[in-house]
Structure formats: structure tokens, C-alpha cells
Amino acid sequence: MEGVGASPGISIGKIHLLVDEKVKIDTGKIREEEIETELNKLKNALNQTEKDLKKIKEETENRFGVDKAEIFEAHLMFLEDPEFISRIEGEIKNKRMRAEAAVNKAVKQFANLLSELEDEYILARQADIKDVGSRIIDLIMGKKSKKRDLALNTVIVAEDLTPSDTAQLDTRKVAAFVTSEGSKTSHTTIMARSLGIPAVVAVGKGLISKTVEGQDIIVDGIDGRVIIDPDPDTVKEYREKGERYHKELKRLTKFRGIKAVTIDGRDIEVAGNIGNLMELEGVLKKGGDGIGLFRTEFLYMNREELPSEEDQFVVYKTAVQKMAGKPVIIRTLDIGGDKEIPYLEFPPEMNPFLGYRAIRVCLDRDDIFKPQLRAILRASEYGDIRIMYPMISNLEEIEKANRLLTVCKKELNNEGKKFNSEIKVGVMIETPAAVMEASAIARNVDFFSIGTNDLIQYTLAVDRINEKISALHSPYHPSVLRLIKMTVEAANQEGIPVGICGEAAGEELLIPYLIGVGLDELSMSAISILKTKETISRWSMKEANEIVSTVISLENSHQIINYLKKVKK
Amino acid sequence: MLEREVIIKNETGLHARPAGRFVKESKNYVSDIKLINGSKEINAKSIMSVMTLGARKGQMIKIQASGDDEEKAVKDLAHFLEIELPLLEKSKE
Numbered sequence: 001m002e003g004v005g006a007s008p009g010i011s012i013g014k015i016h017l018l019v020d021e022k023v024k025i026d027t028g029k030i031r032e033e034e035i036e037t038e039l040n041k042l043k044n045a046l047n048q049t050e051k052d053l054k055k056i057k058e059e060t061e062n063r064f065g066v067d068k069a070e071i072f073e074a075h076l077m078f079l080e081d082p083e084f085i086s087r088i089e090g091e092i093k094n095k096r097m098r099a100e101a102a103v104n105k106a107v108k109q110f111a112n113l114l115s116e117l118e119d120e121y122i123l124a125r126q127a128d129i130k131d132v133g134s135r136i137i138d139l140i141m142g143k144k145s146k147k148r149d150l151a152l153n154t155v156i157v158a159e160d161l162t163p164s165d166t167a168q169l170d171t172r173k174v175a176a177f178v179t180s181e182g183s184k185t186s187h188t189t190i191m192a193r194s195l196g197i198p199a200v201v202a203v204g205k206g207l208i209s210k211t212v213e214g215q216d217i218i219v220d221g222i223d224g225r226v227i228i229d230p231d232p233d234t235v236k237e238y239r240e241k242g243e244r245y246h247k248e249l250k251r252l253t254k255f256r257g258i259k260a261v262t263i264d265g266r267d268i269e270v271a272g273n274i275g276n277l278m279e280l281e282g283v284l285k286k287g288g289d290g291i292g293l294f295r296t297e298f299l300y301m302n303r304e305e306l307p308s309e310e311d312q313f314v315v316y317k318t319a320v321q322k323m324a325g326k327p328v329i330i331r332t333l334d335i336g337g338d339k340e341i342p343y344l345e346f347p348p349e350m351n352p353f354l355g356y357r358a359i360r361v362c363l364d365r366d367d368i369f370k371p372q373l374r375a376i377l378r379a380s381e382y383g384d385i386r387i388m389y390p391m392i393s394n395l396e397e398i399e400k401a402n403r404l405l406t407v408c409k410k411e412l413n414n415e416g417k418k419f420n421s422e423i424k425v426g427v428m429i430e431t432p433a434a435v436m437e438a439s440a441i442a443r444n445v446d447f448f449s450i451g452t453n454d455l456i457q458y459t460l461a462v463d464r465i466n467e468k469i470s471a472l473h474s475p476y477h478p479s480v481l482r483l484i485k486m487t488v489e490a491a492n493q494e495g496i497p498v499g500i501c502g503e504a505a506g507e508e509l510l511i512p513y514l515i516g517v518g519l520d521e522l523s524m525s526a527i528s529i530l531k532t533k534e535t536i537s538r539w540s541m542k543e544a545n546e547i548v549s550t551v552i553s554l555e556n557s558h559q560i561i562n563y564l565k566k567v568k569k
Numbered sequence: 570m571l572e573r574e575v576i577i578k579n580e581t582g583l584h585a586r587p588a589g590r591f592v593k594e595s596k597n598y599v600s601d602i603k604l605i606n607g608s609k610e611i612n613a614k615s616i617m618s619v620m621t622l623g624a625r626k627g628q629m630i631k632i633q634a635s636g637d638d639e640e641k642a643v644k645d646l647a648h649f650l651e652i653e654l655p656l657l658e659k660s661k662e
Contacts, residue, residue, distance in 0.1 A: 073589075074589055077589055077592065077593075077616045081616050081617050081618075082615050083615035083618050110617045110621070113617075114621060116621075116623075117620075121586070
């Protein structure tokens with residue numbers, strides 16, 4: 001069964017189902033004289049729940065730390081919520097409901113209200129409200145708590161795990177968590193990650209009905225897969241996968257704090273591509289040497305109007321401050337193509353990737369471009385920020401953009417606002433035209449970054465989002481590899497640094513070729529950074545240069561892939 | 570009865586973690602306190618209600634208090650929402 005890999009790692013263990021026995025709640029009406037009794041039952045249950053929660057909170061603080069116990073603070077607040085309590089009491093008094101039915105109804109009502117908000121954090125709180133509710137109901141109905149002794153290597157299978165559930169589990173004996181519900185931010189995920197226990201969530205409704213207590217189960221938190229009652233071969237396969245994962249994890253962490261250097265001593269910068277500030281944290285965690293591509297589209301999405309200069313300034317400033325001295329390359333707005341922004345109301349196009357997009361939009365719309373340039377300039381006062389124009393296909397575009405940049409600098413000067421007047425300005429090389437003109441362009445900019453995703457699309461005439469032809473969209477096509485080489489040579493000749501920031505930068509097979517042609521920087525998703533640093537450390541420039549000569553002599557991508565696989569280290 | 574308009578300034582809005590902090594503050598006053606967001610009007614001392622208010626960054630909401638300490642309540646809570654909450658959020662980053 002497939003789910004979401006919430007916490008990485010592989011575990012093989014025996015299933016323990018943690019499912020609530022469905023309690024039958026009596027929804028029949030009570031007699032008038034019973035109202036007092038039910039109110040008393042409620043009061044006692046609330047008091048007892050408060051005591052229990054305080055105790056669990058204390059235990060959790062001792063076992064997992066104050067942070068993890070915070071959740072029970074929230075539970076206690078729900079318990080004291082005046083609207084919640086008065087609604088329950090109202091149901092008992094006015095609707096003559098039993099205490100447990102009244103609690104059940106109030107919990108459902110509040111949980112439903114919250115589900116309208118479509119916010120992951122709130123959805124997790126919804127589970128908390130239900131958790132508190134079932135505690136109260138259990139006490140009213142005199143049910144025992146579900147504390148159990150676990151065997152070693154237990155895989156907990158549940159619909160979703162509440163903080164009370166996990167607080168009562170002896171997590172030292174838990175090998176993995178699997179839930180039918182949940183998400184990347186639900187309690188189960190956070191708990192599993194902090195304990196370093198593999199977890200797969202959101203497996204779907206079938207999970208509980210297909211599992212039996214005590215069955216063997218494999219949990220693959222890397223690829224988000226669970227296998228129930230596996231055959232011996234599968235067990236062996238996953239045991240090996242688990243060992244590989246652990247070895248790799250251990251091996252790679254040592255690259256976090258060190259630079260990527262080839263055997264013969266050439267430094268290669270390994271940076272991260274990000275689309276928002278959260279991803280920046282990921283790059284920091286993996287020890288990235290900088291941000292090689294900061295896509296700014298997110299600033300313009302999910303809103304009704306253009307972001308102000310101030311909005312953008314705060315984001316760019318935060319980014320560069322967090323990177324603490326490491327470079328941050330900000331790509332100016334790249335909309336159009338497959339990225340639409342509803343409030344700008346661009347008319348539909350026949351060929352959006354060949355149309356009104358990226359730098360073409362910006363040069364046409366000062367009202368969009370100027371606030372962004374000004375925001376980037378102002379943030380440059382706080383660290384090593386660089387500007388990068390996307391989708392350049394001729395020199396005039398750079399000249400025009402730079403003219404506007406000069407205007408912005410003058411304005412800021414006049415307003416007495418500070419910025420780095422020597423800010424570096426570079427371009428994305430992602431059209432074949434830019435490659436052919438690379439020398440001339442290089443004389444007018446401070447750096448290049450090759451955007452392979454678009455370069456492949458425009459070189460091979462392959463729409464990169466059309467699934468039917470997705471196999472044709474390959475960085476291993478000889479023409480693409482030659483264009484990369486030409487770009488680097490032009491940059492070297494003119495003495496400017498050159499990086500690469502498309503998906504291809506993180507392709508393990510391609511790395512010897514990329515360093516061999518002379519790239520100074522590879523920028524990729526955070527997840528590939530450590531692995532890439534390791535790969536670079538296994539090659540010498542001499543070997544990499546030989547790889548390049550051979551690759552260039554090969555005639556098709558099939559031969560190239562086979563050759564690179566053969567020489568892979 | 571006193572009321573005052575405030576703009577939600579912190580990133581996560583009043584619908585997530587900060588809701589709990591705000592409710593704790595509200596409980597320090599004896600006055601009845603309400604939050605009004607468009608047509609929604611809720612009890613500011615109820616965590617569940619504050620979360621369902623769905624107040625996000627940039628939205629304007631009203632704080633309304635009636636009781637012995639209404640003046641202080643409105644003043645302090647407005648300060649809490651507009652100044653302290655954004656600061657608390659920043660310090661957590």
C-alpha cells in the first residue's frame with residue numbers, strides 16, 4: 001500500500017492496531033430529573049480529565065521535553081473553553097441529551113467549523129479537539145484508558161495518532177508508525193521525525209481493514225510504502241535497503257560542514273534551489289554553500305494583487321540574513337509559460353512557453369519589475385544578494401533591464417536608502433540563442449547560471465509538461481550537453497563564473513561531466529546537496545576532463561547514459 | 570462598551586498557534602470580550618471560537634469589550650495583536 005513517507009527509514013516489525021473500539025453513544029432523551037445527574041457526571045469527568053492531562057503533560061515534559069508537552073497545554077485550553085462547556089451544558093439542559101452524547105455533539109460541531117478553514121495546522125488541532133472529547137466521553141462512560149504493554153519491534157497501525165496516544169506509548173519499543181489519515185504536518189509525523197522512527201501516513205481508508213494484529217509488516221518511510229505479510233525475499237530486500245539508508249545517512253552527514261572539493265583540489269560550490277523561506281531552512285540544514293536560485297514566483301501567488309516593494313524587501317532581507325554571508329541569487333519574476341497569476345489577467349496563448357513570459361513581461365511592465373528590483377537592491381545592504389534575469393534571448397533585454405536597474409539605484413540614492421551599489425547582475429542561460437551569444441552576453445554581466453529545464457525544452461523542442469513526450473526531455477541529449485559546454489567555455493573566456501541550476505545539476509550520473517566542463521557552481525534541491533558533495537569528492541578534474549572528451553564524441557543519449565553508468569563511482 | 574479596529578500583522582494570522590496566546594491574554598480581564606471579523610462575532614476567551622474566526626494576516630478585525638476593565642482590555646489586547654504577536658513570532662524564527 002502507498003502513502004506519504006513522513007519520516008524516513010525502513011522498519012520491519014509486527015503490527016499493533018491502535019484503533020478505538022467504537023463506543024456506542026446513547027443518543028436517547030433523558031428525563032427532566034436526570035439533568036442534574038448528567039451535569040454532575042460531566043463536571044466530574046471534566047475535573048478528572050484536567051488531572052489526567054496535567055499528569056500526562058508532566059510525564060511528557062520529562063520524557064520528550066517542554067516543546068513536545070506544549071500540545072497538552074492546548075488540550076487543557078480546550079477543556080476550559082467557555083463556549084465548548086456552555087454548549088455541552090446547553091445540550092444536556094435544553095435538548096435533554098446524555099452527557100456523553102452532548103460532548104460528542106459539541107466536539108463534532110467545533111471540529112466541523114475548523115475543517116472549513118483548510119489549513120494544515122488547524123486540521124491538526126481538529127484532531128486534538130476530538131482527542132480531548134474522547135477522553136471526557138471515556139471517563140463519563142467509565143472506560144479504562146488504553147495503556148498497554150508493547151512487545152519489542154512493534155509497528156503501530158492506527159487511523160491517526162493523537163498526542164495522548166503517543167504519550168502513553170512506550171516509544172522505545174515502537175519500530176514504526178503507519179496511519180490511514182494524517183499529513184506531513186500532523187502530530188504522528190512530527191513525533192516520528194523527532195524520535196527518528198520511520199513513518200508512513202495517509203495510506204487511506206483500506207489500511208485498518210486490511211491489517212490484523214500481530215501480522216508482519218514492512219514500513220518504508222523513504223518511499224512512503226507499507227507491505228503487509230511480506231515474503232522472505234521482500235523482507236531481505238528491505239532489510240538491505242534499510243542498511244543502505246543508514247550507512248548512507250552516516251556517510252553523508254560528514255559532508256554537511258565541509259566544502260565539495262575534487263581529489264585534485266578544485267572547489268565546487270554546491271548551492272540550493274528554493275521557492276520560499278521554508279525551503280531555505282532545508283538548504284541550511286544540508287550545508288548548502290548558498291542559494292543558487294531563489295524563485296520569486298511564490299511572492300506573487302495566492303493573493304489578489306501584486307506584492308509591494310516592502311513585502312518583497314522583508315522576504316529578501318530575511319533570506320540573505322539567514323544565509324549569513326553566503327550568496328543568494330534572486331531570479332526576478334518568471335511568470336507566464338506554465339505559471340499563471342490570475343489577478344494579472346494575461347490573455348490565454350497558443351504557445352505560452354514561447355510567449356509573454358519572464359523577462360518579456362517584466363520589461364513590458366515597470367509597475368511589476370521596478371518594485372522587485374528596488375526590493376532586491378535594498379536587501380543587498382544586508383548580505384551577498386545577486387540579481388538574475390530569466391529567459392534571456394538577446395542582449396537588448398539585458399541592456400533594458402539594467403537601464404531600469406540604474407533608474408532604481410538613482411531613486412534609492414535620492415531617497416537616502418542604502419544598497420550595495422556594486423550588486424552583481426547575472427542571467428539565466430536557458431535559450432539556445434543565449435548560448436550562441438554567450439560571449440557577448442558574458443561581457444555585459446557578472447555571472448551565468450544555466451537553467452537546464454528550459455534549455456532542454458527550447459533546444460529539443462519538447463514541451464516539458466506534456467507527459468506523452470516526457471521521455472524526450474533529457475539532459476543527456478548530445479546537443480544539450482554541448483550547449484552546456486559552450487556556455488561554460490564562453491564564460492571562462494570572458495572571466496565570469498558560471499553555475500547550473502536546473503534539475504540536471506543534481507543528477508548523480510552527470511556530475512563528472514558538469515565539473516569536467518568547468519562549472520563553478522551546481523545548485524539543486526536541498527535533498528540532493530550532500531549526495532552531490534560526496535560524488536564531487538570522488539572525482540579528480542583530470543578524470544572528469546576525460547569523461548567530457550568521451551561524452552562529446554558519443555552520438556546519442558543512450559550511449560552517453562550507458563557510458564556514464566559504466567564509469568560511475 | 571468599547572471597541573477598536575486592529576490589523577492582523579503576524580505571518581500566521583490569528584487562526585493558528587497565536588490563537589492560544591491571545592486567548593490566554595483575554596482571560597486576564599473580567600470584561601466580556603468579543604472579536605468581530607466581518608459577519609462573524611465570537612467570544613475572545615474561547616480558543617475554539619478564536620480559531621474558527623479565521624483571521625489572517627492583513628485582515629482588519631474589531632475587538633469589543635464590555636465590563637469593568639473594558640478600557641484596559643481593548644487597549645492591551647490591541648497592543649498584543651499589533652505589536653507583541655508579530656515580535657513573538659519573529660523571535661521564534
